[in-house]
Amino acid sequence: MEKNKNILCEVNLKDTEQERINEVKSLSYLERLERLMILIEVSYTLKKVNRIPLRKAFSSFS
Known part of the structure; x- marks a missing residue:
């Protein structure tokens, strides 16, 4: 089941990358x-x- 998730994620990333390239x-x-x-x-x-x-910035919150 994990392999299928990785493949779907990889495909979605490639699609998203292509969409951004087309947009630019x-x-x-x-x-x-x-x-x-x-x-x-x-x-x-x-x-x-x-x-x-x-640390100095967050020390005032303490």
Whole structure:
């Protein structure tokens, strides 16, 4: 039974990946650029957040 679940999951992932590829191909150049800029901005924000010592941030809740 587990093998069947893995196969179904793999097929669904491939379908989802293909749908995303088709979606991106349908976007205009400007829309692709906007999505790229959003990813860069989120990546930069997450990088900055990781520099904040979490213990200090959460110690105020204790």
